[in-house]
Amino acid sequence: MTEILKVHGLRKAFGGVVVANGIDFSLSAGAMHCLIGPNGAGKSSFFRLLLGEHTPDAGTITFDGSDITGLRSFQRIRRGISVKFQVPGIFKALSVRQNLEVAFQEHRHGQSLSATVREMLDFTDLRGEDKTPAGILSHGQQQWLEIAMAVGVEPKLLLLDEPTAGMSPDETRKTGEMLHDLNSRGITILAVEHDMAFVEQIARRVTVLHFGSIFAEGTIAEIIDHPGVQEIYLGAADD
């Protein structure tokens, strides 16, 4: 399998706080991968570095065969990286339909915008809500809407920051199905997640981040059995 994302020696510090301490990481195309780690391990900062919201002090990011380290956020998105944030980043005052239109109007798979929107309404189970202002949807629905929007840019790689935060078990399960569906359409998925049950549902491989470095990597079973991982989680819990 080809590598879709390759990170080499990524470093970033704010004053004395090191959030990325020489991260080497790679992801093969078509993967479903989870990133875990205790609070403050640098997961969100790693995402921000991938998205170009932080400029790294050192290191390179290669995406889909080309170096994107110097690109601005929107340019990376256009290359095929997309993101869904932990707090739903939707346009609350706009209708569900408008939210989808803004996301899809530049990228469509050869069909009309309204057909695309209809398809995504089906996908997110939001049929009949297309005129509802997005801000009054339930929390779970907002999360799904944002996932749908993130798909709008036709990403090769989808970054998800705690996609199930605040969801009911039922919604969580449905989200997992959605992600499998997207993955089967060829989208590589990299998710930050705390809910280990959910991690088990979606991830084939897991990377553990600790103090801005890769601490361990392996299948979910390997990671759960890894003594060091248990230690850092327990250690973190003591704080």
Added chain:
Amino acid sequence: MTRNRPTLAGLMAGAAMALVAGAPAFAQEGPIRIGVLEDQSGDFAAATMVKVHAIELAAKEINDAGGIDGRPVELVVYDTQSDNRRYQEFMRRVLQSDKVDVVFAGFSSASREAYRPIVNQFDGLAFYNNQYEGGVCDNNMIVTGAVPEQQFSTLIPWMMEEYGPNVYTLAADYNFGQISAEWVRQIVEENGGTMVGEEFIPLGVSQFGQTIQNIQATEADFVVTLLVGAAQASYYEQASSASVGLPMASSVNVGQGYEHKRFTPPSLANMFVTTNYIEEIDTPASKDFVERFHAMFPDEPYINQEAANSYIAMNLYKQMVERAGTTDHDAIRAVLAEGDVCFDGPSGNVCLDPKSQHMSHTIYLAKVNDDHSISFPKVWEDIKPYWLGEAGCDLTKNDPSAQYTPSSPPPAQ
């Protein structure tokens, strides 16, 4: 402290006056309508409320005496809010909709320039009753305010003789200040003096620390202050507290914004101003005028030169209409061209100059004493607005409708 009356009351007063005075046998033609556009609110209100009152006083007196040529006078008053746009809106309104016979309008030069194209377009007739930087050569305008040659050709030589030849000019950085400063410079040089400094202050500046030092660094014998607006007026207080102690000469203070009444003594002490009228003038005509004014407007804080100009302008207009037998503008200009339209009013005898349609004045030198009382060390009679005519403006021959300055005079004929 002034207490502004709402314009509505002014409007109604004017209308009511016309109605009451209309009772005697007026001619059949109906009233003569006079548009009044003055700033009754906004930045300039302090100096311009009194102009409206002066016009109302003149209208009442004219109506009481049987009107103009038997026709009553009716005032159409709008508040222009010290806003140039309001002048544009309301000048259009009085000329096009209210169809007034004549307009009395404007305090700042900017407001005059805002409405002048409109007066020209509708071929109206407007009186501008303000002291200003001079140079308007326009057939549709009659100017009763004093101009620099009248105020500076008297003031500067007298000051130089009295205090010395070294002059420092402090002027507001806009048309009035720059052009007036140009006049001062020219007159100082003609009289063998030296400009030891010249400084221009943007409008709205209220802190003068550096300026005060600059003045002290020179050997100035006196300072010509051509400052404008409430913010710039802070100079006097600040200069006084820094004990600058130099005599000041001005064409714009006291006579217009009665700073000597508003500021705490002695910040304006030793200020010399040439003005064509202020209420302290001690002639019988002036005293009578002040008395009549206060009978009608007991709360009036101060009767300034613009009030007198407005009052005089009303009477000049009455005279011209009566001599022409009509309110037609060409007929009025024909009367004006005869060169003997004069009026002996509160400020002495004044006459309109046919070439420039500006007015001659008696110029009073007002001195502000330590306690801010006023004395008059010198009076010049019959000072003519000579410059425009000499420079080549002759409205009896052609009408360029332009404003000239000494550095951009009328094109040679």
Added chain:
Amino acid sequence: MALFQSVFAMLYQFGDTFAFLVISCAGLAVIFGMMGVINLAHGEFIMCGAYVTASAARGGLPLPLAILTGALVAGAVGMVVERLVIRHLYQRPLDSIIATWGISLIATQGVLIVLGSTMQGIGTPLGSIDVGGRSYSLYRLVLMACALGLLGGLYLLFYHSRFGVIARATIQKPQMAYALGVNTGRMYGLTFGLGAALAGLAGGLYAPTMTMVPTMGATFIVESFVTVVVGGADIFVGAAPAAAILALIKAGLTAWYGQLFGQIGLLVTVILVIRILPGGLSGWLKGTTR
């Protein structure tokens, strides 16, 4: 002697401008820095302080007490305004700009109608001193001292008093403060009141040196905005150095190129600073010292 004279003259000009900037911006800076509200009625609070000071002084109160009265009245008015208007707009900063501008219109024109177009001044106290053949107003030296005192006082208030600690906590983490039992509404009211009182103090301090008109606040407003913006959100880290730098720029440009360039220089500086240091001086200083 000539050297001493010109050095003193330069220092005096610098100090004079510095004092003007610090005193006129303090109220705006507190309200903006602590609450994120841009108060376009700042100038009118200054005018309020100046009018009350002048009236009190002419009513026989000694000047320092009159100035204090002016500040207190402006502060009280500020708290009322906060309660009636500003409180409803914390979530809408752009709307609070509009609302405070509306208040400023009403205040300016209302004062014009009720009190007339001018008010008699009270005259500058203390006279002048002679340094190297030139005379300087003593009162302006007092103003410079006041500016330094003001900076020190605010520092003590916000960093070494209970009010300051609670106020900063409330502003940074309102929910947290609320959960800890702080009456956040009252804290906002007090902070806005303090800002208004500082504006009133500026009016009171400068009342003796200026023409008293309803629009007098406008002559402060550009300078105070410029200082706050250049300083950035943290007034203690930013405002003092901002005032110092701006005073240097303004006094320098005014001395060498005249008042026009002093004015324009200030406005250009603010544009450049915003462009280069979006967080203002305080953001920049904090960024480098961490």
Added chain:
Amino acid sequence: MTISKTSSGSRARTFLTRLEGPQTMGRGPAFWIAVTVAAAAAAAYPLIADAWTVGNAAYFLIWTFMAMGLSVIWGYAGVLSFGQTAFFGLAGYAYGVITLNLGAAYGLTILALVLAVVIGGLFALVIGYFMFYGRIQGVFIGIVTLSVTLVLETFMAQTAGPQWRIGEARLNGFNGMSGMPPLTLPWFGGDIVLYPGPSLYYLLLGLVVVSYLGLRIMLNSRFGNVLVAIRENPHRVAMLGYDVRLYQTLAFAIGGAFAALSGALYTAWGQYITPSSMGLTSAALPIVWVAVGGRRDITATLIGTIIVLAGFQMLTIYGSQYALIVMGGLLLVTVLVAPQGLVVGAMTLLGRIFRRGKS
């Protein structure tokens, strides 16, 4: 952008369908009948009104462009500009300088009008580039734009001297530049000079209708979609692959060009322009019109601006010095009671009543 393979006819149809959309209030036959009636009434107005009233109405129309431009920037793109008057004033002076140098023959005043709008728009583009690419955000945009307009005002106010001239045109400082010709249309058998009156009124009415419909189409297009999305959540928009700065800069330039159109028309209307038209009070006026009408809707802005302008003029005539107090009060009421704008509030209410009446 992807171009779909559609015939030009259907493209024109999609174009026209954008006259309606989520970004603009009013849809369906009832609304368009109302619009047509309003336009027809406006067109018939000079037949019943006297010359001054028509000229005065034309004067109100002049300001609506600046208001609609601000609505695009502030209401739709979410950026509060306090300095629209900078573009207004610059274009006003540009019109003056160009016409004073070129004269009014051969329709050159129309060229001057176009050039003035281009100059104003380009200036806005530069300022916008400077701000948005410099990561200036939120209230700071207001401060920078205000500073820009105040710098221009301060500078222009001191250009009274004879050295300040561009060709034949004296800038003439604080007192303002005057003497420029009004708009003049070349016509067979003699130019038509558009003094304030019916002819100018019709020209302006036409411009308002075209601008209004054009802006509706733009706002309901993809561009408009992105603008409102930026207003709601610029971060998310960037994360959908849009260059937010570019969109903001373009919106700002468009708004600036509309302000410039107002400025050039104003100068042609009164044959006069002053620095004070770039001052603090002037700068705040467009914000009042737009806020009171309803900034987030172009129709509300248009209606609101005309109502507020006419209302304040009436207040000045009959209420005199209370006008400014009422203006301030109106702002407070709007912000506190109807933050979406009084006209939008009224329209929503009407719509609700109408719908209830139908069902």
